[in-house]
Amino acid sequence: MSHMGYPCFMALDRDHVLRSAAALLTRKSTATMDEVAKAAGISRATLHRHFAGRDALVRALEALGIAECEAALDRARPEQGSATDAVRRLVREIQPAAGLLAFLYGESQLWEGDRQNDGWQRLDSRIGALFQRGQQDGEFRIDLTPVWLTEALYGLTASCAWATLDGRVAARDFPTMVAELLLGGALRREES
Amino acid sequence: MSHMGYPCFMALDRDHVLRSAAALLTRKSTATMDEVAKAAGISRATLHRHFAGRDALVRALEALGIAECEAALDRARPEQGSATDAVRRLVREIQPAAGLLAFLYGESQLWEGDRQNDGWQRLDSRIGALFQRGQQDGEFRIDLTPVWLTEALYGLTASCAWATLDGRVAARDFPTMVAELLLGGALRREES
DNA sequence: CCCATGTGAGACATTCTTGTCTCATTATGG
DNA sequence: CCATAATGAGACAAGAATGTCTCACATGGG
Known part of the structure; x- marks a missing residue:
């Protein structure tokens, strides 16, 4: 054929x-x-x-991870509704790819070289734009930069993926743990 | 001699x-x-x-990282004052060791083996106790477990250390970025 | 049935890192 | 000044992982 x-x-x-x-x-x-x-x-x-080799495999996994993240981002409809809910949707949609993300996050091979996949920058831009929108709409605080919030989203996702693998966090709690910490932090909200 | x-x-x-x-x-x-x-x-x-070898070097670095974290925890006086301020102090004191922590965090060699350094459990206990105290005092929300909050502290520390190395976050902003996100999250507080 | 294609198993050389060794050089203290 | 200790440079073998190759087998279509 x-x-x-x-x-x-x-x-x-x-x-x-x-x-x-x-x-x-x-x-x-x-x-x-x-x-x-x-x-x-x-x-x-x-x-x-x-x-062709291990490097090619890792690159292919990187492309897969980027594609899954972009698909998750599409499904989350980041421009729709409140930024808060959009972040919650994004975290929920990204959970299936969290393990892969955690692996890629720790694969220094991808970050040390001078040539890195453009996909990451595209993702950073889209996620950063979501946080920026939240700031402009008055939902998010402005003393934390969108770049840092994006980085924190990745970091918390990877951390929770590892904690889930070790059994320290239940898989079903993943969306709540990541999204609620990222959004609301550890502090108790004033009941108003 | x-x-x-x-x-x-x-x-x-x-x-x-x-x-x-x-x-x-x-x-x-x-x-x-x-x-x-x-x-x-x-x-x-x-x-x-x-x-003796690379393994011994990594183990020594692990011991150093644990020691620096414990020293930072001592300096932060986690039992004193409000848990919120204690977390802020802890993040500030832990910053010098953040790079080392980030390296150890990604060194799978330390976690895959069945025999891991007891120091991490000691640290987890002490930091977890701080978050638990904050919950009991009504400062911290109770729907995020102390274990997860501890994990998130490590993860955000490592993420910010890497972001700092890449220049995406200024080193002087490290304590604010980590502590304020961990404590307050991205959401704007109601002005009450 | 025959042939082409995909596959598994294994051999092989290559490369990289490590661990160990020796030996010459330096400096350090008595 | 001398003796000991510490170091640097380099050679060397061992091991692991990789990349490449060949060959036998099976599987499926014509």
């Missing part, structure tokens, strides 16, 4: 391999290519036919 | 080496033993005379 240099149904397998690798590397970020292959139920040779 | 198998002033050098390694590994967590040695201004041979 395929008259080119690539296998017919590689695209389907490729996605499965990518998901398996994400699940494994989330738990053990130092996993070997051999372990990644085994986790996907394929041989190392086949894994290399999908991804 | 030394009649034993160890050099005379190694203790002094050792601390300097440890600090250099912390500073380097904070920026580049995959740095080689050779790079660590060069950063400390010593040869790889001497580095090995201080620390």
Whole structure:
């Protein structure tokens, strides 16, 4: 069926391999290519036919993470309604990708190089715009910069993903823990 | 002066080496033993005379990080005054160790093994107790568990340390950014 | 049935890091 | 000045992970 240099149904397998690798590397970020292959139920040779090397695999995972974040952002409709509710929706939609995000967040390989994926900047811009809108609408305080709020969203997401893996936080509490801390902080609100 | 198998002033050098390694590994967590040695201004041979291997070096850095956190916790006097101010003091005192903390936070080697340093549990207990006190005093909300608040403190500290290294957050704003977000969140307070 | 394609298993060289060793040089104290 | 200790430089082997290759097997369509 395929008259080119690539296998017919590689695209389907490729996605499965990518998901398996994400699940494994989330738990053990130092996993070997051999372990990644085994986790996907394929041989190392086949894994290399999908991804030229470990670097290519990590880059593909980065692209997947960016895509999932952008999809989550789309589903969250960040321009709609109050910024507060938009953040809550965003955190809820981003939870399935939190593990992958946490892995990428700790993968220094992606940040040390001078050439980093533009997707992150696109994401930063969109999320930053959400926080900025909240500030302009008077919902969010203005002494915390949108850049920092964006960074905090990533950080809390990764932290909660790890805490969930360790069992220190229940998975079903993820959206509440992240969103409510990010929005309201630890302080008790005055009942007014 | 030394009649034993160890050099005379190694203790002094050792601390300097440890600090250099912390500073380097904070920026580049995959740095080689050779790079660590060069950063400390010593040869790889001497580095090995201080620390048996990379693992021992990381363990020593872990011990240093724990010690610095405990010292910061002591200086912050977490039992004194309002829990809110105690958290602010803690964040301020912990800033100098934030880079090291961020490195250790991402060093999976320390968490994957079944044997982890008791120091972290001691720290978790003390910080968790601070948040619990705040809850009992009615300062902090009770729908976020002390365990999660502790985790969030670590996560925000690491995130802000990285953001500071990248220049996305000014170092002088570190205490405000971390403490105010952790305490008050992004939402604007009602002026009452 | 035959052939092309995808796959698994394994061998192999390469590279990188580490750990260990020796030896010459330096400085340090008596 | 001398002896000891500490260091730096470099050689060396061991180990791990990677990238590449070959070959045998099976699987599916024509």
